[in-house]
Amino acid sequence: MGRAPCCDKASVKKGPWSPEEDAKLKSYIEQNGTGGNWIALPQKIGLKRCGKSCRLRWLNYLRPNIKHGGFSEEEDRIILSLYISIGSRWSIIAAQLPGRTDNDIKNYWNTRLKKKLFGKQSRKDQRQQQHLARQAAAAASDLQIKQEASRGANEADGLAAGANYTWHHHHAMAVPVHPMSAPMVVEGGRVGDDVDESIRKLLFKLGGNPFAASPAPPCIPPPPMYEEAPSFVPPLAHGVPLNEGGMQCSSVLPALELDESFHFNHVKLDGLECLFGMGDHQNMRWNEVSPLVCPNNAVASSSQGMQQYCLVEEPADLGMQ
DNA sequence: AAGTGACTCAACCGCCACGAG
DNA sequence: TCTCGTGGCGGTTGAGTCACT
Secondary structure: OOOOOOOOHHHOOOOOOOHHHHHHHHHHHHHHOOOOOOOOHHHHHOOOOOHHHHHHHHHHHHOOOOOOOOOOHHHHHHHHHHHHHHOOOHHHHHHOOOOOOHHHHHHHHHHHHHHHHOOOOOHHHHHHHHHHHHHHHHHHHHHHHHHHHHHOHHHHHHHHHHHOOOHHHHHOOOOOOOOOOOOEEEOOEEEOOOOOHHHHHHHHHHHOOOOOOOOOOOOOOOOOOHHHOOOOOOOOEOOEOEOOOOOEOOOOOOHHHHHHHOOOOOOOOOOOHHHHOOOHHHHOOHHHOOOOOOHHHHHHHHHHOOOOOOOOOOHHHHOOO
16 A cells, blocks of 8 residues: 555645735735644645645745756866765755756756766757857957958958967857867966866765776876775764765765765766766767866867866875875 | 757656654 | 554655757
8 A cells, every 4th residue: 555645636736836826825925934834834725736846836936046947167167076075965966056056057967067077968058158159259340340440451361360260269258168168278277267176086986087988188097996995984974974885874065175084985976987087978978978087088178279178186185185 | 041960957757755633 | 551643854756957969
């Protein structure tokens, strides 16, 4: 015999919420709170909804200060960093991103970020790139016209730089990150802050060269793999014990200290297998991986004359035991 | 203009944890 | 200690939308 349903499914309305239902729920909760009992709530307000549905609607949509869409790069980095560390514990990840809901982050990860990381562009991203490319071309063309007018034909050769103006340059101007974007590099250092240092460290800690099956650029040092260091025990995060799955038992996660409290959850890394030399992504080509994951992927876009950004740190410097 | 497929995201489902009795 | 009710969570679904052909 199955579990009793939380509400009478037959008399409960399902599907999208109407503005009237939203208004009822919102005004009631704003005035009275939830009363600590979601199941009883819909009856109190006269909504033909399941209590759980009310809760979800409030938390994901009606609650004040909810942000929808438009994830920033900073948020991308936080999500990635936490996903690598703790897996798909969206509520914990959401707790680190004010105004974001676990549902939102989950959707964003599943539909956009995962593809972005592995270079599989969504059509939306592709369109964005095309749009930016057009803008860049227009800008370059405009620049060319102006320069030609002011300098004369003899200096037109100098427009190579203008012709090379790509969406990457736009990217540096707070345009949403493009999956195949590369960090701008000037003389070994990056312009902008495309890739968080901590993420790079994390990825190396996780198993070093995440793209073992692909020929990596020679500047990357061969990192240690867990398989080669079976005695490695992930540190306790703030003294909190880990359960059998290696997951932290506490919901308290100091996101900013991930580098220190890092541990590896083998189970919950759907879609990131390629980072650890397993799964179908093994055959992924080097240039198919986002620089958000691998800053060295500047090589993927270096046809624009960009310098390659090289990791210089040794694995030993990353705290590996 | 219509058909088709890809994509997004709100919402649902079902499991698990936890507290109360 | 056990059972039950509820909250919370992650996985999944499907309707709506959009772009492409």
